[in-house]
Amino acid sequence: MADKQIRIGIIGSGGIAGAHANAYKQMPDVALVAVAxxxxxxxxxxxxxxxxPSAQAFDDHLRLLDLDLDGVSVCTPNVAHHRTAVDALHAGKNVLVEKPMAVTLEQGVEMARAAKRAGRILTIGFQPRYDPNMQMIKDIVRSGQLGKVYYAETGGGRRRGAPGGTFIRKDLAGSGAIADIGCYALDMVLDALDHPRPLTVSAYTSNYFGTSPKYHPDWARFEVEDFGVALVRLEGGITLNFKVSWAMHMDSLGATMFLGTDAGLKVGPAGSGAWDGTISSCTLYHDLLGHHTASPIPLQNHNVRIFYEKVRAFVVAIQEGKPAPIPGEQILRNQAIIDGILRSSAEGREVAIEIPEI
Ligand SMILES: NC(=O)c1ccc[n+]([C@@H]2O[C@H](COP(=O)([O-])OP(=O)(O)OC[C@H]3O[C@@H](n4cnc5c(N)ncnc54)[C@H](O)[C@@H]3O)[C@@H](O)[C@H]2O)c1
Structure with missing residues (x-):
């Protein structure tokens, strides 16, 4: 443990800020000194x-950034991730930003550039990365035992799970189910595949449930998508089929799967459909002429506190001068797919994805 306490601030004090504060408060080597x-x-x-009692309160994040801080957690609605994170990086702070990274690819690019210019950490808060089962899936896919992976399918589906508040307003959230829970499924697959570059997206989105008085209490203010589906071409000849839903007449949008030339891997979805890092099964398939096998892979005990671990990884990276645990530059590919889905859906055609150099 470092002899000096790391000084942390939190920007945005709504729901998820409480989880950040709870994590920091458990760390004797961290002082949570300011909230805006x-x-x-x-x-x-x-x-x-x-x-x-000794923390300072602000109603402007710029005043918080005047303090001598080692890092900040950005816990604002999606649309403010960009401004607050860029300001924090310019002020020389290390930054942990909640997921999704931003609302647009352009914003994500500016955030990654600001981190590079400042020489500071920009890490994105995907806590399922700390689930040992997610790490196992990544190890299997990256080990080469599937052969050449040519297709992946993923998504997340809630049956009746559209949130309200800031999540359904276009000006605050930017996007609905795709950014909110879809980004987790995308992260799982992209991380397992070692972050291939997305090339094109053809997508469709809708919001039949959110805008219906039958299905959503705040239907008149519902402005984002509650369903989305996309076909994404990834570099290396991989096709990704992605679908996500906040509400539907169906129990699940199905398993995540990786099809390879030597084997296939199926990952059962979480029971609730929320992509919170828990999975229900993992099976390896081999199908040769006249010989089929399905080998269940035992899941590891899910007793890792994944949210705490993501916050801890940020603190340790600051203390030890390590790179960002989940670098913003890496998550640009996730953000680029979300951005491409929204563009493709709005334009009603396939769109190309270009990620500028950072
Ligand atoms: N990792 C997870 O498990 C998880 C779970 C829930 C939410 N989130 C993410 O966390 C973020 C916040 O979600 P939430 O549920 O806490 O939202 P929320 O609406 O409850 O809270 C956001 C807070 O930020 C404040 N805010 C807005 N703009 C600000 C600015 N410029 N400066 C300072 N404060 C500002 C709002 O007033 C509000 O109090 C979202 O991006 C969401 O996707 C992550």
Whole structure:
């Protein structure tokens, strides 16, 4: 443990900020010293609720960034990730940004460039990366035992799970189910495949449930998509079939699968459909002429506190001068697919994806 406490601030004091604060409070080598929220008084209430009497409250993140801080957690709605993270990096702070990285690819690119210019950490908060079963899936896919992987299919589906609040407003969230839960499924597959570059996207989105008084209490203010499907061409001749839903008349959108020339891997979805890092099964398939096998792979005990681990990895990277645990530059490919889906859906045609150099 470092002899000096790491000084941390939180920007945005809504729901998920509580999980960040809980994690930091368990670390004796961290001092949570400041919280900012644009709603006047909200940061002070948060500080009181969290029992942080010596922390300072601000209603402008720029004033928080004037403090001597080692890092900040960005816990604002998606649309403010970009501005707050770029300002924090310019101010020389290391940054942990909640998922999804941003709303547009352009914003993500600016964030990654700001991190590079500042020589600071920009890490994106995908806690399922710390689930040992996710690491096992990645190890299997990257080991080469599937042969050449030519197809992957993934997604996440809730039956009746459209949120409300800031998540359904276009100006605050940018996108609905695709960015909110779809980014997790994309991260699982892209990470297992070692982050191939996305080339094109052909996508469709809809919001029949969110905008219906029968299905959503806040239907009149529902502005984002609650369903999306996309065919994504990835470099290396891999096709990705991606689908995600916040509400549907179906129990699940099915398993995640990787088809390779030597074997296939099927990953059972989480029970609730929410992509929270838990999976229900993992099976390896071999189908040769006249000989088929399906080998279940035992799942590891899911007792790792994945949210704590993601926050801890950020702190340790700061203390030890390590690179970002989940680098913003890597997550640009995830963001580029989300961006491509929204563009393709709006334009009603396949679109090309180009990610500028950072
Ligand atoms: N990793 C996870 O498991 C997980 C779970 C839920 C949400 N999230 C992500 O966390 C983010 C926040 O979600 P939430 O549920 O906490 O939302 P929320 O609406 O409850 O809270 C966001 C807070 O940020 C404040 N805010 C807005 N703009 C700001 C700015 N410029 N500066 C300072 N404060 C600002 C709002 O006033 C609000 O209090 C979203 O990006 C969401 O996708 C991640």
């Amino acid at each position: 929220d644009v709603i006047p008084g909200k940061a002070a209430e948060f500080i009181q609720r969290q029992g942080l």
